[in-house]
Amino acid sequence: MGIVLGPNRYGKAETRVVRVTRSGAPGARDARHRIKDVNVSVSLSGAMDDAHLTGDNAAVLPTDSQKNTVFAFAKKHGIETIEDFGLLLARHFVDSQPTITHARVEIHEYSWDRITGGHSFVRNGGEVRTALIHSDGDGGAESVVSGLEDLVVLNSTGSEFHGFVQDEYTTLAPIGDRILATAVTARWRHRSAGTGDWDDSHRAARHHLLHAFAETHSLSLQQTLFQMGRRVLAERDELCEIRLSMPNKHHFLVDLEPFGMDNDNEVYFAADRPYGLIEGTVLTDDAPHAASAWE
Template sequence: MTDHDIRLGDNQYGKAETRLVRVDRHDDRHEVTDLNVSTALAGDLAATHLTGDNAGVLPTDTQKNTVFAFARDGISSIEAFALRLARHFVDATPTIHRARVRIEQYSWARVADHSFVRDSGTRTTTVTYDGTAATVVSGVDDLVVMNTTGSEFHGFHSDRYTTLPETHDRILATAVRADWRHASAADTDWNTSHREAARHLVEAFADTHSLSLQQTLHAMGERVLRHREELAEVRLSLPNKHHFLVDLSPFELDNPGEVFFAADRPYGLIEGGVVRDGAPDPGLAWW
């Protein structure tokens, strides 16, 4: 074996999970923006890996400080904030050729002018920029939804190990992770786009009489694309939060679909994407 038989592979580095809270202090009420920001940079970084020469390395501490400094100017949306950071890291650092910024925004519901309670669901974005093109992906994570009827599961393949009974009425619950790719990184009303996409996801879940969670997944993605022309693709990850009817007969009690055991694990995990025909290939990895 010679030195030519081994080479440096793909690599990146960054600052993970910089926690940032910004309070916009208006005279009559406050607004809270609560973020978790992760940055990852890639480029001409062979020297630091092979010889320990760090001349081309922008320290991860600098990346963290940039997040805080840029927040001083305000955060109109997490997509716009991530785009600004990604473009800065690539355009201002000669050795950096790609930046990826992932932001999670934690929701706070207002209870008074200056008081809040943590809300459900986490808004997300991932922006990738290579000096020429940018890809913007928005999404939501841990959005827990449930239908207490209107869900079935039957007609599935069975073999010698199958014990699951068919059902024509079950609880369907999941914690939605959804990511949707914008057709363009051009300026848009990111907040409206996100709010409406999330609304259509939830409404599709509620409106679909489900014969499988796979069917529900497709209905959710399809509805988002039909109503939001700025989006090219939706990808969803739906864990099936199983609810099993409890047998109360040992206690001489009936159970007309009222008492359930909410199972923690194992659980079914359904994942897939819905793509608009003719949507441009982003050219950058985004999933």
């Protein structure tokens, strides 16, 4: 029986970069700053088997060099959108190193809201913008998957759950009116990695996710998930596939009868665990196959 090296990659994970873009004279009252706060993970693959098999590092670009490249590119090129920044990095690593044939760049962006004036900010909640880029270099195959994490949403009514399987271990009662809450993780695949208005696409996808959640009378979180994905794809032609992961943040009515009180869907206990986890993929019927875009 022979033993061989399988697929492999390496890189620098979680390089945290805060890029401040300044306009106006330093210290001037009209000076206005813009913040980009990102976490960049790079992973490279190619003709580097010898590093594993014999310890020969002749083909290896050090991960420290990858980290320094992220910082240098943040200075040299700025960070307009994480999709463009990721494509710029991925193409650079492949095109500049003959032993590297594929680059994977994943970026998370943390948003800040302006408080007042030109240079004071407050971190904007827990929602995170994401991008996953794959590139084989100039002229090669590329893919862009944008998305978000921890988009927390809640409907205080308009949700039911009944008609489910009941076995000897079922204690959950059917319910005709409940709170439906979740923290959405969504990833959507672009048909093309060519230059696009990434900010507009992201804003629109987020908008349609929120409005589909709010406007769907839900009989299950699965139904809501599909309607959210369906609406994004129906409204945005540049997208062909969306994957959603949505934990069911359970809210249970508190029994107030021992205190002589009714509880007409007014007081709930918010349970953090265990929780149902609903995951699904929605795609257009003409979506090109690209399983590797998600890896």
